[in-house]
Amino acid sequence: MMSNKKITPRKLSGFMELPPEKQIIFDNMKDKIKKVFDRNCFMPLDTPVLEYAEILLAKSGGEIDKEIYHFKKGDSELAMRYDLTVPLARFVAMNIDTLNFPFKRYQIGKVYRGEKAQKGRFREFYQCDADIIGNEQLPLVADAECVNIIYEIYKELNINAIVNISNRNILFGLVEDYGYSDKASQILTILDKLNKIGKDNAFKGLCDIGVKTKHAQDFISLALKIGNFDTILKEIEPLSKNDTFLKGIAELKELYGYIKAYNIPEDKYCLNIGIIRGQNYYTGTVFEAFSVEHPEFSSIAGGGRYDNLAEYYTDKKLPGVGMSIGFTRLFDLLDTHNMLQDSPCYPADVIIIPMGNTINTCLSLATDLKAHDIKAEVNYDGRSFKAKLKDANRKDVPYVIIVGENEVATGKYTLKDMKNSEQFNLTKEECINKVKAE
Amino acid sequence: MMSNKKITPRKLSGFMELPPEKQIIFDNMKDKIKKVFDRNCFMPLDTPVLEYAEILLAKSGGEIDKEIYHFKKGDSELAMRYDLTVPLARFVAMNIDTLNFPFKRYQIGKVYRGEKAQKGRFREFYQCDADIIGNEQLPLVADAECVNIIYEIYKELNINAIVNISNRNILFGLVEDYGYSDKASQILTILDKLNKIGKDNAFKGLCDIGVKTKHAQDFISLALKIGNFDTILKEIEPLSKNDTFLKGIAELKELYGYIKAYNIPEDKYCLNIGIIRGQNYYTGTVFEAFSVEHPEFSSIAGGGRYDNLAEYYTDKKLPGVGMSIGFTRLFDLLDTHNMLQDSPCYPADVIIIPMGNTINTCLSLATDLKAHDIKAEVNYDGRSFKAKLKDANRKDVPYVIIVGENEVATGKYTLKDMKNSEQFNLTKEECINKVKAE
Numbered sequence: 074m075m076s077n078k079k080i081t082p083r084k085l086s087g088f089m090e091l092p093p094e095k096q097i098i099f100d101n102m103k104d105k106i107k108k109v110f111d112r113n114c115f116m117p118l119d120t121p122v123l124e125y126a127e128i129l130l131a132k133s134g135g136e137i138d139k140e141i142y143h144f145k146k147g148d149s150e151l152a153m154r155y156d157l158t159v160p161l162a163r164f165v166a167m168n169i170d171t172l173n174f175p176f177k178r179y180q181i182g183k184v185y186r187g188e189k190a191q192k193g194r195f196r197e198f199y200q201c202d203a204d205i206i207g208n209e210q211l212p213l214v215a216d217a218e219c220v221n222i223i224y225e226i227y228k229e230l231n232i233n234a235i236v237n238i239s240n241r242n243i244l245f246g247l248v249e250d251y252g253y254s255d256k257a258s259q260i261l262t263i264l265d266k267l268n269k270i271g272k273d274n275a276f277k278g279l280c281d282i283g284v285k286t287k288h289a290q291d292f293i294s295l296a297l298k299i300g301n302f303d304t305i306l307k308e309i310e311p312l313s314k315n316d317t318f319l320k321g322i323a324e325l326k327e328l329y330g331y332i333k334a335y336n337i338p339e340d341k342y343c344l345n346i347g348i349i350r351g352q353n354y355y356t357g358t359v360f361e362a363f364s365v366e367h368p369e370f371s372s373i374a375g376g377g378r379y380d381n382l383a384e385y386y387t388d389k390k391l392p393g394v395g396m397s398i399g400f401t402r403l404f405d406l407l408d409t410h411n412m413l414q415d416s417p418c419y420p421a422d423v424i425i426i427p428m429g430n431t432i433n434t435c436l437s438l439a440t441d442l443k444a445h446d447i448k449a450e451v452n453y454d455g456r457s458f459k460a461k462l463k464d465a466n467r468k469d470v471p472y473v474i475i476v477g478e479n480e481v482a483t484g485k486y487t488l489k490d491m492k493n494s495e496q497f498n499l500t501k502e503e504c505i506n507k508v509k510a511e
Numbered sequence: 512m513m514s515n516k517k518i519t520p521r522k523l524s525g526f527m528e529l530p531p532e533k534q535i536i537f538d539n540m541k542d543k544i545k546k547v548f549d550r551n552c553f554m555p556l557d558t559p560v561l562e563y564a565e566i567l568l569a570k571s572g573g574e575i576d577k578e579i580y581h582f583k584k585g586d587s588e589l590a591m592r593y594d595l596t597v598p599l600a601r602f603v604a605m606n607i608d609t610l611n612f613p614f615k616r617y618q619i620g621k622v623y624r625g626e627k628a629q630k631g632r633f634r635e636f637y638q639c640d641a642d643i644i645g646n647e648q649l650p651l652v653a654d655a656e657c658v659n660i661i662y663e664i665y666k667e668l669n670i671n672a673i674v675n676i677s678n679r680n681i682l683f684g685l686v687e688d689y690g691y692s693d694k695a696s697q698i699l700t701i702l703d704k705l706n707k708i709g710k711d712n713a714f715k716g717l718c719d720i721g722v723k724t725k726h727a728q729d730f731i732s733l734a735l736k737i738g739n740f741d742t743i744l745k746e747i748e749p750l751s752k753n754d755t756f757l758k759g760i761a762e763l764k765e766l767y768g769y770i771k772a773y774n775i776p777e778d779k780y781c782l783n784i785g786i787i788r789g790q791n792y793y794t795g796t797v798f799e800a801f802s803v804e805h806p807e808f809s810s811i812a813g814g815g816r817y818d819n820l821a822e823y824y825t826d827k828k829l830p831g832v833g834m835s836i837g838f839t840r841l842f843d844l845l846d847t848h849n850m851l852q853d854s855p856c857y858p859a860d861v862i863i864i865p866m867g868n869t870i871n872t873c874l875s876l877a878t879d880l881k882a883h884d885i886k887a888e889v890n891y892d893g894r895s896f897k898a899k900l901k902d903a904n905r906k907d908v909p910y911v912i913i914v915g916e917n918e919v920a921t922g923k924y925t926l927k928d929m930k931n932s933e934q935f936n937l938t939k940e941e942c943i944n945k946v947k948a949e
Contacts, residue, residue: 079826080823084605085559092609097554120528121635162520167521174892197560214874335874387517419552419554433771454612454613454650
């Protein structure tokens, strides 16, 4: 059965594959995010990775972005999902009559974008999304709920993050007020890049598309407003009497009230008028979270309010608000900057080492330990007792139980506390209690 | 922004997509399986869904099975994984120098097979795999460890399953002994279908390929042996003195010793010589689990010993043993036969209902409840108080807390126990204690 010609084993670039010791940390963090979603009563959804291409491409009018993995199978044009929002829209549109609204769903799953692979860019990555979808209407408190989810997640992950919040109606309102409604999208695109390109380039960009000097300065100065809600709201409120602008102010005030009610600590959020979030698709509240230690990281969570989740699939108006974390990228950032909370480790609480022909006693003992939720395994590899002990030491396991023939006879086992090299002679029950006490 | 032409929302057939209430049950079961793998100190792996087609097709010499989803992206031929074993082989071959052997890994992930969609067949499905890989050698106790994992999983899931165990050397040995080594693969293929096609057809099939009447009867009679290890071993041991056969007997005896040591209850496993498991790839121990209530279900777990995990990618000999559960299919079977342990339910422990303008107090209260790991949400939809209470009732939530303006003033909330319709007037702390006590 041996084939002679070997194929060099290799993995596609841009696809994360962690060593198992690190995968444990990844999975634990993913579980913590899931726990926050569950605790907040969001419901899980698990849509297929593959969809009809027509569904995924509805937004672009069927045009295929080169980033999208798509192919033909039989008569069907298929594509791999590139986000979790389009599948949610498809799901809600299909099940509109049986779902309860507001519908709060989360999904943690892999998405695919065949972009140019480069450091920090992945072609397959986990997204952790939570969205709240209303039928016809959705109160603004839902926006606060999504901001709070981001706060809770980063608290759970023990990462110091700050959620920067804005409302697109503020900038849109001033744009309207100054008479540039026809250029709104261009203006916001430039302001969105303010931090990247700098004030001068943004100013030049605005002037180039025909914005007057004074107005360009005002837009930039407004987009640079960042600080606590009370201060910034007081500063910007007098700037315009435009209806859209005042709607933005009113919504921010209301949102601020809810955020305080949620008891999110003051240093965990701020008002930042420069948050725009590219996509035209957001219509009110927008937010992005940043690392406090590394503000230079691009955002580590984002989201906002949209008017119409499933406009390509249904005439029903489904306003929503959602948040999303690009988890694979986040993990990679934390890993690269030595910011992971846990160290890679072997998953055993106890390794049981047979000495002599005691393997069966070891297996029984493992069964009893596991029945008490202790992670236990028997080292049955072919190596010597000494090598096995050394191996347990290298794996940094908290406890080792040695089972020699003497131990089998007396029913007392040698439990070794590997941290301080203490050794005890204990019955099975005493072993269980000692390990569980840890 | 409204597009006028709607695209009918639809999902590919053969792709499971559960309603969220049922997804909760699915996820809980998946978590239980993960817990068993963790408790047994298997390490998690999360390989990409996409691989170079060349890697996935190495086994078939590059020939493309029509079941495999494959396509070209740029210059690369890609394919979606159709199992978790080939990616494991690729991973181990790539990381052979840094892994510790025996390497115990698990993976729970989606795999893709574009088969004809039909009831109970899925094109995208979760597999839950655990494998133990040795470097050059791997003791037989590893085979018992995989059998024990299946036992532990079904115990955890509260499903009555029985693991049917055999060793392919038994049938191979008798085939050798009778002088049919050149027809071994054909004979085992026929015997593998014994239950499906019946004794008579199997007999006819064997005779058709040139097996003598007496020998055909012996093969069938051997393949029908099923019962407890002691009885069946005693019955079959005298049948042959062939080396392969005796190797099979010796391995089964040794395995039986380990299984007893693990304390797997006697009614949870048996010796069944008819277990063959199609693939040529298994070389010794083989096992399949069946539902006790529904023995007519095809196997609900399977696995076995193989000599050489990564023969297509490396010259290193990597013997292994593994188990696998086709989890999506299992869930579908249980669901179809009303065998799911839990009922679909709304994920909240408590729904908080504002009465009057008390939303901010409700949000604070939710924060405090969640800090005690209580799943709490505020019902802020636009409907009346009565409608909200009715909704909580329909969702079958255990507790409702009503926050009226009076409650805000007194700091005492109305907690409603929805099961027996009792109502209490409690402080926040008392609410927390009462819900946590549940």
